[in-house]
Amino acid sequence: xxxxxxxxxxxxVFVAIPLVEAQGETPxxxxxxxxxxxxxxxxxxxxxxxxxxxxxxxxxxxFDTSTGAVSGGGSFQHIKSDGTVHxxxxxxxxxxxxxxxxGGPHSGKQGGLLKIIIEATSTWSVHWAETGPEKFTxxxxxxxxxxxxxxxxxxxxxxxxxxxxxxxxxxxxxxxRTLFHMNE
Numbered sequence: 001x002x003x004x005x006x007x008x009x010x011x012x013v014f015v016a017i018p019l020v021e022a023q024g025e026t027p028x029x030x031x032x033x034x035x036x037x038x039x040x041x042x043x044x045x046x047x048x049x050x051x052x053x054x055x056x057x058x059x060x061x062x063f064d065t066s067t068g069a070v071s072g073g074g075s076f077q078h079i080k081s082d083g084t085v086h087x088x089x090x091x092x093x094x095x096x097x098x099x100x101x102x103g104g105p106h107s108g109k110q111g112g113l114l115k116i117i118i119e120a121t122s123t124w125s126v127h128w129a130e131t132g133p134e135k136f137t138x139x140x141x142x143x144x145x146x147x148x149x150x151x152x153x154x155x156x157x158x159x160x161x162x163x164x165x166x167x168x169x170x171x172x173x174x175x176x177r178t179l180f181h182m183n184e
Contacts, residue, residue, distance in 0.1 A: 027064040027183040028099065030114060030142060032057055032074065036157040036176025044161075044169055048127075052081030055170040057140075057157050062183065063096050063114070070096040076120055087125030089133075091118045097139060102147040107182040111146030113153060114180070115139055117165075139165035144178040 035056045043050045059074015073092040080086050095117035102111035120136045122128075139160040143153040156173035160166065 026066075026101075027062065028101075028110070028112075029060065029062045029181045029183055030072075030144075031060045031179050031181070032142070032157065033177040033179055034058075036178065037174040038156065038158050038170035038176075039172040039174050040170050041168065041172055044167075047169075048078070048086060048125075049169055050081065053086070053170070054079040054081075054174065055159055057091070057176075059091065061093050061116070063093075063099065063116070065096075065099050068096045070094075070116060073118070078125075087122050087127075087134075089120055089122040089124070091120040093117070094119050094137070101180075102144070102149065102152070104146045104180075107184055109146055110180040110182055111144045111148050111152075112180050113144075114142040116142070137161075138169065142178050143173075144180050146179070 035058050037054055037056050040049050040051055040053045056077040056079060057074060059072060061070065061072015063070040070093050073090060075088070075090050077088045078086040093116050097115035097117060100113040104110035116139070118138055118140050120138065122134045125131070125134065141153065141158045141160065143155050145152060145155040154173045155178060156176035157178070158168060158173060159170040161169045
């Protein structure tokens with residue numbers, strides 16, 4: 001009798017776990033509302049990034065927390081601290097890393113913290129004659145403060161590189177707005 005009771009409990013638990021996990025899994029989309037600008041705090045040799053440089057991002061995309069499917073992209077400009085454009089190009093999302101949802105007042109206005117891997121391809125740079133198009137891989141952190149908890153990252157985008165994407169390349173948000181939408 002004890003074995004039957006334990007078996008019934010275990011079956012109930014194993015059936016319930018996927019149902020509970022599925023409740024938090026939703027496809028989303030995001031929009032960088034206008035250009036999002038971030039700044040490099042430090043120079044990052046041997047790259048061309050120097051302290052005070054800016055990165056300007058535009059774009060949008062979709063992602064699904066249950067499958068890890070992700071798509072989207074946009075454009076970028078690398079602007080030197082003196083205001084000259086150092087390079088520009090396009091970026092494409094290549095991998096979903098994580099999403100922490102904050103919720104919101106309705107499905108069209110949600111907050112959260114998204115981490116994605118992108119591939120950026122230059123379409124022009126001051127080094128174009130020597131290098132032609134260059135490709136770079138970064139992690140982008142996109143933060144929307146709708147319904148955000150205390151201590152959430154500042155709203156906007158930051159760019160991370162290095163081993164395990166642990167190094168902030170353009171790690172200070174200067175300006176920008178972002179928004180997540182639940183795609184029901």
